[in-house]
Amino acid sequence: MDLTLHVWRQAGPDQTGRMATYIDEATGISPEMSFLEMLDLVNERLIAAGEEPIAFEHDCREGICGSCGLMINGQAHGPERGTATCQLHMRKFADGDEIFVEPWRARAFPVLRDLMVDRQSLDRIVEAGGFISAPTGAAPDANLIPVPKEAAEAAMDAAACIACGACVAACPNSAAQLYTAAKLQHLNLLPQGQPERYQRTQAMVDTMEEFFGSCTLHGECQEACPKEISIDFIAYMNRDYVKAQIKNRKLAGQRS
Ligand code: SF4
Numbered sequence: 001m002d003l004t005l006h007v008w009r010q011a012g013p014d015q016t017g018r019m020a021t022y023i024d025e026a027t028g029i030s031p032e033m034s035f036l037e038m039l040d041l042v043n044e045r046l047i048a049a050g051e052e053p054i055a056f057e058h059d060c061r062e063g064i065c066g067s068c069g070l071m072i073n074g075q076a077h078g079p080e081r082g083t084a085t086c087q088l089h090m091r092k093f094a095d096g097d098e099i100f101v102e103p104w105r106a107r108a109f110p111v112l113r114d115l116m117v118d119r120q121s122l123d124r125i126v127e128a129g130g131f132i133s134a135p136t137g138a139a140p141d142a143n144l145i146p147v148p149k150e151a152a153e154a155a156m157d158a159a160a161c162i163a164c165g166a167c168v169a170a171c172p173n174s175a176a177q178l179y180t181a182a183k184l185q186h187l188n189l190l191p192q193g194q195p196e197r198y199q200r201t202q203a204m205v206d207t208m209e210e211f212f213g214s215c216t217l218h219g220e221c222q223e224a225c226p227k228e229i230s231i232d233f234i235a236y237m238n239r240d241y242v243k244a245q246i247k248n249r250k251l252a253g254q255r256s
């Protein structure tokens with residue numbers, strides 16, 4: 001396949017970026033290559049020509065680590081549903097296609113260089129409450145705390161979030177509700193998550209609102225999510241947040 005590639009190039013966070021076009025560097029692409037392997041080949045050719053390679057983030061290349069998010073033709077992670085950029089194959093495109101590749105676009109994700117953005121704002125949300133406080137030790141007996149099957153399955157669905165940020169990039173409000181809801185509910189649904197449930201909910205939602213826009217239920221997040229996480233989790237989060245307003249006040253009263 002011979003492609004015309006338009007790629008966002010930006011030398012640093014404070015530099016002005018621009019779209020650069022690559023034609024010769026994007027020839028002879030195998031349909032069996034992944035999207036990142038295609039970028040690797042383009043980079044090899046750029047390096048051979050003495051030019052700066054395109055900076056993009058990647059690690060596992062198996063849809064697990066969440067580092068590889070790219071806007072491809074205006075879609076977060078490209079045209080294949082439920083697929084991270086690293087698992088997208090070039091057979092999804094046709095010979096002669098023009099492809100536009102950009103970084104995530106959101107105020108909370110400043111561009112570091114080319115296609116790489118700073119997603120630390122997502123970490124701030126997890127730091128606020130995405131954990132349980134319990135003394136660790138030897139692994140406990142797996143059946144020590146019975147967990148209803150439905151709760152275990154729903155918690156596993158939420159835990160599939162890979163923190164890629166596609167939900168934020170796809171949202172017209174740059175909201176992080178789907179990410180925050182997933183990180184909350186994989187703990188809030190389980191017995192082990194109950195003691196800190198309402199403090200966790202309030203802390204994570206309040207931190208989310210410091211960095212990200214508000215949800216107006218466009219549903220783009222669910223469509224863009226490579227793990228197909230349901231917006232139902234946002235409803236559970238909103239329910240817990242309302243309850244947290246009352247429960248946390250009661251807890252504060254008990255402490256005083
Ligand atoms: S909810 Fe989905 S799109 Fe959002 S960060 Fe998690 S895996 Fe990525």
Ligand code: FES
Nearest residue numbers: 061065066068086
């Ligand atoms: S490189 Fe890890 S999810 Fe894509």
